[in-house]
Amino acid sequence: MTLFLVGLGLGDEQDISVRGLDTVRACDHVFLDGYTSLLRTDLTRLERLYGKKVQIADRDLVEEHAERILEPAKLGKVAFLIVGDVFGATTHHDLVLRARKNKIDCRFVYNASILTAVGVCGLQLYRFGETVSLTFWTRTWKPTSWYGKLAANRRRGLHTLFLLDIRVREPSEEGLARGRKIFEPPRYMTVANAAQQLLQLWHERERVHQQFSGDVAPDTDEWPLVYDPDTMCIGIARVGQEDELVATGALRVLASADFGPPLHSLVMPGEMHAIEEECVGLLESASNLNTKTECMEHAKEQS
Amino acid sequence: MTLFLVGLGLGDEQDISVRGLDTVRACDHVFLDGYTSLLRTDLTRLERLYGKKVQIADRDLVEEHAERILEPAKLGKVAFLIVGDVFGATTHHDLVLRARKNKIDCRFVYNASILTAVGVCGLQLYRFGETVSLTFWTRTWKPTSWYGKLAANRRRGLHTLFLLDIRVREPSEEGLARGRKIFEPPRYMTVANAAQQLLQLWHERERVHQQFSGDVAPDTDEWPLVYDPDTMCIGIARVGQEDELVATGALRVLASADFGPPLHSLVMPGEMHAIEEECVGLLESASNLNTKTECMEHAKEQS
Numbered sequence: 001m002t003l004f005l006v007g008l009g010l011g012d013e014q015d016i017s018v019r020g021l022d023t024v025r026a027c028d029h030v031f032l033d034g035y036t037s038l039l040r041t042d043l044t045r046l047e048r049l050y051g052k053k054v055q056i057a058d059r060d061l062v063e064e065h066a067e068r069i070l071e072p073a074k075l076g077k078v079a080f081l082i083v084g085d086v087f088g089a090t091t092h093h094d095l096v097l098r099a100r101k102n103k104i105d106c107r108f109v110y111n112a113s114i115l116t117a118v119g120v121c122g123l124q125l126y127r128f129g130e131t132v133s134l135t136f137w138t139r140t141w142k143p144t145s146w147y148g149k150l151a152a153n154r155r156r157g158l159h160t161l162f163l164l165d166i167r168v169r170e171p172s173e174e175g176l177a178r179g180r181k182i183f184e185p186p187r188y189m190t191v192a193n194a195a196q197q198l199l200q201l202w203h204e205r206e207r208v209h210q211q212f213s214g215d216v217a218p219d220t221d222e223w224p225l226v227y228d229p230d231t232m233c234i235g236i237a238r239v240g241q242e243d244e245l246v247a248t249g250a251l252r253v254l255a256s257a258d259f260g261p262p263l264h265s266l267v268m269p270g271e272m273h274a275i276e277e278e279c280v281g282l283l284e285s286a287s288n289l290n291t292k293t294e295c296m297e298h299a300k301e302q303s
Numbered sequence: 304m305t306l307f308l309v310g311l312g313l314g315d316e317q318d319i320s321v322r323g324l325d326t327v328r329a330c331d332h333v334f335l336d337g338y339t340s341l342l343r344t345d346l347t348r349l350e351r352l353y354g355k356k357v358q359i360a361d362r363d364l365v366e367e368h369a370e371r372i373l374e375p376a377k378l379g380k381v382a383f384l385i386v387g388d389v390f391g392a393t394t395h396h397d398l399v400l401r402a403r404k405n406k407i408d409c410r411f412v413y414n415a416s417i418l419t420a421v422g423v424c425g426l427q428l429y430r431f432g433e434t435v436s437l438t439f440w441t442r443t444w445k446p447t448s449w450y451g452k453l454a455a456n457r458r459r460g461l462h463t464l465f466l467l468d469i470r471v472r473e474p475s476e477e478g479l480a481r482g483r484k485i486f487e488p489p490r491y492m493t494v495a496n497a498a499q500q501l502l503q504l505w506h507e508r509e510r511v512h513q514q515f516s517g518d519v520a521p522d523t524d525e526w527p528l529v530y531d532p533d534t535m536c537i538g539i540a541r542v543g544q545e546d547e548l549v550a551t552g553a554l555r556v557l558a559s560a561d562f563g564p565p566l567h568s569l570v571m572p573g574e575m576h577a578i579e580e581e582c583v584g585l586l587e588s589a590s591n592l593n594t595k596t597e598c599m600e601h602a603k604e605q606s
Contacts, residue, residue, distance in 0.1 A: 007415065009320055009413065009414075010413055011322070013321075014320065014321045014322035014325070015320050015321070015322055015413075016320060016321055017312055017317065017318050017319060017320050017321070017414070017415075018316075018317045018318070018319055018320075018321065018324060018352075019314070019317035019318055021321060022317070049321075085415060085416075085419040085420065085422070086420070086422065086423075087419065087420070087421075087422020087423065087428060088419070088422075088428065090427060090578065093422070093425060093427070093578060093579075093582050094578060096582070097578065097581055097582055097585070100585050108420075108423060108543075108547075109543075110312065110313055110318075110415030110419070110420040110542070110543050111312075111320070111414065111415050112310065112320075112388060112413030112414050112415060112416075113388075113415075113416070113418075113419040115416075115418060115419050115428060116388040116390065116391070116413070116416040116418050116419060117388065117389070117390070117411075117413040118390075119388070119389065119390020119391075119396070120389075120390065120411060122396060124393060124396070125390060125391065125418060125434070126433070126434045126436065126466075127433075128433070128434075129432065129433055130429070130430075130431070130432055130433075130459075130461060131428070131429045131431075133429065152459060156433075156455060158433060163429075239413070240411075240412075240413050244411075275393065275396060275397060275400065276396075278400055279396050279399070279400055282400070282403050
């Protein structure tokens with residue numbers, strides 16, 4: 001009959017809309033997307049509010065065994081709950097695609113997303129360029145493809161929102177080697193992690209620029225320097241929650257500032273209009289924050 | 304004490320969040336932003352749900368007489384309701400700025416926005432470039448500054464969301480001439496209006512290109528041709544409401560398609576990935592829609 005994709009918003013169980021709540025209460029089965037974002041509440045409170053059992057849908061269920069969601073939706077009403085807004089992740093488009101191919105009616109109950117709640121930092125939404133996702137670097141894999149997007153935004157004077165990596169139920173290397181399902185503890189990239197990654201890449205680019213400082217110019221399309229350690233950025237944590245935190249600082253300051261528990265985002269402003277400057281000027285200074293920066297610490301609190 | 308900015312979402316009174324509803328019910332004064340977007344419900348239903356009187360705040364009140372909102376917020380709790388998400392419009396940042404300068408605590412209850420609900424068209428949000436606003440052209444004023452933004456998005460293969468003009472409580476020229484407050488009937492730009500504007504500008508640019516088709520090339524930075532009448536676009540109407548409509552067609556088709564009552568948005572896809580193509584391919588075809596296109600007609604229904 002119907003698959004309802006219901007956005008839950010950014011905070012806890014209270015952020016569902018009245019329409020969303022009515023929808024969930026009328027459904028026969030309720031799944032919660034458990035791997036593309038983080039809800040600051042537990043299942044018990046959701047179940048109490050809905051008066052329904054809620055099944056956690058991990059990546060494996062949604063991407064490999066979607067029929068477990070779609071089969072009941074052929075006969076009745078199924079709610080698939082998504083933290084934030086409905087269409088934040090590719091995998092949800094994929095679910096809708098499969099449902100429609102199965103002639104299942106799809107309905108959407110939208111909700112808040114970091115992509116617009118980021119306006120809390122005082123910058124105008126229509127002056128943001130392409131959104132950039134940062135992933136955790138490992139010893140062997142340091143993706144830098146986001147740099148081109150950032151550079152393009154910077155060249156046009158646009159603001160950039162960095163969405164920071166979330167690793168929930170990632171199979172551990174040890175588990176993979178032994179052919180068993182063992183998961184890494186959840187990890188959430190912090191503002192400090194992100195700032196450190198940006199600084200590290202800046203160092204590398206600066207080195208290239210210095211090498212070529214003689215006759216041969218570096219390929220500036222490939223290696224433009226579009227920020228430096230003094231570039232003022234904005235760290236954002238737990239938007240939409242009681243302890244929401246928005247603070248500004250140079251990248252080098254953010255790299256050691258502690259924004260507390262997840263989720264975090266980072267903003268690099270482009271050219272600011274007068275009113276944007278005034279709004280950003282009233283934000284807290286990150287130099288007032290503590291300076292412990294280990295992402296694992298908060299991850300442990302959450303796991 | 305506190306000014307709460309509460310997003311109402313995209314549809315009617317049911318789209319407020321549970322947190323938002325609790326907040327509004329606890330407030331001493333409730334204002335509704337009545338000019339940056341459109342709520343598909345009436346004041347009576349809002350007041351019934353909230354158990355409170357709701358005062359419409361027009362542009363004049365918010366921009367010129369903000370003290371009427373801020374003064375009561377110094378003593379008690381004031382809710383300022385905004386259709387969509389909280390930070391969609393510059394004027395709301397300005398309100399927060401004034402509140403903070405008056406040492407009034409500001410809290411935000413986020414909600415859905417067209418900027419992310421647009422994902423319903425099947426395109427990935429992270430592949431959208433800068434958002435573009437189209438305003439109604441008049442006989443004497445035909446702003447085209449959006450073209451540069453569109454061109455920059457197109458060059459990078461990014462999707463473009465066009466937000467379409469809303470004219471609510473605009474002073475009429477006749478009224479201005481007589482020094483009296485007379486308002487134009489509300490007008491909402493339709494998908495057809497937008498497509499027509501895009502086609503008209505394309506015609507002008509094509510004419511320039513043909514003029515210069517000899518030895519002298521046109522300044523392609525100023526006058527690039529980044530779309531044509533056959534460019535496939537997506538019209539979106541009433542997102543988040545029961546009669547939500549999403550349909551695809553070439554610009555020339557959209558220019559005479561009737562998407563029904565407001566609000567409308569237009570999307571011009573950039574390069575599409577396989578899954579995006581598949582999702583967009585399942586949308587309704589705009590050539591199945593009626594072909595009456597007068598924006599005033601729907602405006603009358605609303606006024």
